[in-house]
Amino acid sequence: MTTLDSDGADLDVACHLNVLLAAASSDLLPAALGALVEAGYRRVVLPPLDPQATDAAGLANLFAAHDVHPITIAGQAPGADVSSADPDERAAGAAMLRAALDLTVALRGDQMNGVPYGVFGHPARPTDPAAFERAAIEVGRVADEAHERGVMMTFEVLNRYETSVVNTAAQAMEFVALSGSEHLRIHLDTFHMAVEEADLAAAITAAAPRLGYLELGQSGRGMLSGGAVDIEALVRHAFDTGWTGRLGVEAFSRAVLSPGASDMLAIWRQPYVDGVGVARDAMRVIRRGFASSVEGRRAARLSRVGG
Known part of the structure; x- marks a missing residue:
C-alpha cells in the first residue's frame, strides 16, 4: 500500500473542469488550473472534446506548465x-x-473516462x-489498446435516467468480466450510486478489485460538504478497503455550465456560483475522510513519531 502524508496532501485527486468553467476553450483556463493546483488537485477531468477541433499540442503544453494531468471523456452517438x-454502427x-x-495520448493523459458502452x-x-455483451x-x-499506449480506460456507472446499460457496481463487474480485458476499470460516482445502490459502501467494496476511479458527487450537485451523501464516510471506507486509486470531484451548476450542457445533464438550478470554493470544500472533505481512515491514522502516528 502506498504511504500517504498524514493530512492526505499526497492524495491523487482530480476535479472536473466544469466545476469551474463551461469549456476547455475558455480564456480563464490557465487561472482555473492554477486554482486547482493551489487547492491540492493533480488532475483535471475535461468535458467531451472534438478530437478534430482540439488544439491538443497547445492544451498539453498548458497542462504541463501547470503540472496538471488531463483526464478525457469518451462517448458514443446515434449511429456510432x-x-x-x-x-x-x-x-x-x-x-x-x-x-x-x-x-488522450496527444494530450499526454494517462486516463480516459466516459460512457463508452452506449449513447448517453x-x-x-x-x-x-446481447447488447450488453456486444458493448x-x-x-x-x-x-487493451489503451493500456498498451499507457492509458487507463474506465467506464462510468450511471443512474437509470441516463442509461439502462450499467447502473450498479454489480453490473459493472459483470461488464468487466464479459469484456475479456484485464485492463478495463470501473468508474463509480457517488451521485449516481445514491440513486441505484442500497448500500454505497458495499458497492465500493464489490467494485474494488476493478475500481479505477471513485468520483465524489453530492446529491444536489453542489458542495460535497452538504447533501444526502456522506462523502467523508465513503472516502474513509474506500481507503479502509485497501483501495488506493484515484479520486475525483464533480459538481454542476447552471451558473457555470453552458445552457446546452445544463439541459443535457438536467441541471436546472444553481447549487453554487463559486466553483473554486466548491473545489476547495471538496478537498477538505476528502482529506478529513482520509485522516479518519486506518491508513490516515497510521500516517498521523508515523508523522508524530518522525517529528
Whole structure:
C-alpha cells in the first residue's frame, strides 16, 4: 500500500473542469488550473472534446506548465454505438472510442473516462443481454489498446435516467468480466450510486478489485460538504478497503455550465456560483475522510513519531 502524508496532501485527486468553467476553450483556463493546483488537485477531468477541433499540442503544453494531468471523456452517438446489433454502427462506435484515445495520448493523459458502452441519454427500454455483451467486448478491446499506449480506460456507472446499460457496481463487474480485458476499470460516482445502490459502501467494496476511479458527487450537485451523501464516510471506507486509486470531484451548476450542457445533464438550478470554493470544500472533505481512515491514522502516528 502506498504511504500517504498524514493530512492526505499526497492524495491523487482530480476535479472536473466544469466545476469551474463551461469549456476547455475558455480564456480563464490557465487561472482555473492554477486554482486547482493551489487547492491540492493533480488532475483535471475535461468535458467531451472534438478530437478534430482540439488544439491538443497547445492544451498539453498548458497542462504541463501547470503540472496538471488531463483526464478525457469518451462517448458514443446515434449511429456510432458499440452496443448495436448493426456491424457498421458498432464499428463507428469503436472508431469514436479510438479517436478519443488518440486525443488522450496527444494530450499526454494517462486516463480516459466516459460512457463508452452506449449513447448517453434517457433510455427508452432495458438493455438486452446481447447488447450488453456486444458493448463489453468492444470496450474491452479498446481498453487493451489503451493500456498498451499507457492509458487507463474506465467506464462510468450511471443512474437509470441516463442509461439502462450499467447502473450498479454489480453490473459493472459483470461488464468487466464479459469484456475479456484485464485492463478495463470501473468508474463509480457517488451521485449516481445514491440513486441505484442500497448500500454505497458495499458497492465500493464489490467494485474494488476493478475500481479505477471513485468520483465524489453530492446529491444536489453542489458542495460535497452538504447533501444526502456522506462523502467523508465513503472516502474513509474506500481507503479502509485497501483501495488506493484515484479520486475525483464533480459538481454542476447552471451558473457555470453552458445552457446546452445544463439541459443535457438536467441541471436546472444553481447549487453554487463559486466553483473554486466548491473545489476547495471538496478537498477538505476528502482529506478529513482520509485522516479518519486506518491508513490516515497510521500516517498521523508515523508523522508524530518522525517529528
